[in-house]
């Protein structure tokens with residue numbers, strides 16, 4: 001057996017033994033040993049994509065939804081650089097990715113050899129760990145090294161303490177494809193225990209006990225862990241729960257879903273300053289919420305990983321891996337005040353939306369409401385995730401996810417595809433038109449690839465609608481060209497180019513019907529950026545007026 005084949009076979013075998021089930025790869029020659037080994041191993045679900053950027057976001061989605069490491073393979077050269085955005089998102093949002101870049105052997109580097117670039121530490125500080133695997137050689141001891149390396153890579157990717165991407169640069173010398181000879185200088189197998197070793201790094205876990213308080217609030221942002229336990233504890237303590245849709249805590253009696261508008265009302269925010277706020281994950285969608293956080297007497301950040309705790313407002317007074325929320329007697333008035341205000345605000349918002357025809361926040365609200373239990377909804381950055389934050393009513397049975405690590409509008413189609421492939425149930429995505437166009441390649445699925453059950457709902461406002469809510473919207477002439485960025489693309493043709501079913505929704509009443517079907521499909525809702533900005537103002541004003549009454 002040639003060394004390249006031996007190394008690739010052992011790497012894939014050890015990945016599987018460490019629990020990896022999915023491998024995503026883009027085609028290339030230098031990566032042939034890994035591609036062939038992954039294809040030959042029936043325990044691996046293989047996903048092949050023509051574009052490395054799309055492949056890497058598919059892997060991100062798979063890993064994010066399954067919460068297990070996913071291997072990602074490419075050839076040498078710029079192929080590896082195209083993984084960079086997804087690696088950054090994985091780093092920022094703590095998603096376990098095992099990036100395996102094929103490389104030329106050292107003697108070909110720096111010589112002008114074809115498709116050869118410097119791949120050493122290519123992703124810089126965006127990976128938890130980098131290893132230059134070295135060129136495989138036919139001598140005893142290599143198998144133990146390779147297997148132990150993979151185990152360590154899986155452990156570093158999965159955590160504890162901090163899940164994230166790991167980069168293994170794998171140099172292969174020719175020949176790159178199997179020669180039919182099965183002999184090697186030692187056994188290629190792992191040890192009898194099933195895996196070479198499996199380091200379990202146990203985190204110290206000590207829960208912080210806080211004194212009983214009547215005015216506590218639980219805030220849940222992206223990437224929050226153990227949400228159900230905290231929401232239950234908040235319920236016992238009489239705390240309102242302010243959860244971003246993708247935080248996973250927006251359900252039940254204590255959920256305050258109109259917090260964006262409530263806290264945008266100065267009078268309400270002043271009157272409802274908490275003694276303690278506990279934040280899970282990383283809230284970051286609503287500016288009023290962030291401003292209000294800064295004013296909390298005590299802000300406790302729960303971060304399972306103490307090496308990197310989220311605190312964008314720099315208001316944390318304590319950081320703990322876990323917190324015990326105490327039951328306090330007599331906290332009813334506090335909770336009642338929040339719930340009453342939420343009810344009033346929700347009615348005002350809903351009244352605006354119900355009379356506004358097909359607008360973006362209405363679409364977001366209604367979509368989150370009509371999806372069947374057990375659904376996954378992947379939300380695009382820009383307005384879709386914010387509209388959900390502002391308009392979605394509390395509910396159970398819906399899993400919401402978004403790429404909030406770096407909040408890019410890149411790779412969203414592919415991430416949603418990956419997440420759908422790991423989700424057991426129907427999947428949906430709500431994304432903007434620029435976000436769709438940015439990742440058109442994500443729509444490309446080869447005939448033999450595992451197919452996601454994913455309905456992409458695209459809000460087409462012919463450009464970047466979010467900018468119409470920002471101060472630059474006042475700069476009329478340059479605005480439309482440099483921020484609005486209209487494109488005039490007919491999304492029907494786009495769907496046709498990839499052979500996807502395509503439906504246009506004119507009225508929100510048509511939404512449920514349009515969502516039906518299976519496999520990858522596209523639903524377009526056409527909206528207007530200026531009108532959208534006006535609806536957001538109307539919601540804010542309606543809440544303000546209702547609060548004054």
Ligand SMILES: Cc1ncc(C[n+]2csc(CCOP(=O)(O)OP(=O)(O)O)c2C)c(N)n1
Nearest residue numbers: 382383408409432433434435463464465466
């Ligand atoms: C990769 C990347 N490039 C640029 C941006 C800046 N950006 C934020 S929102 C946005 C517009 C997105 O437009 P669209 O997807 O149509 O959503 P809409 O704003 O219309 O809701 C842009 C360009 C970004 N977040 N990520």
Ligand SMILES: [Mg+2]
Nearest residue numbers: 432433463465
């Ligand atoms: Mg848009």
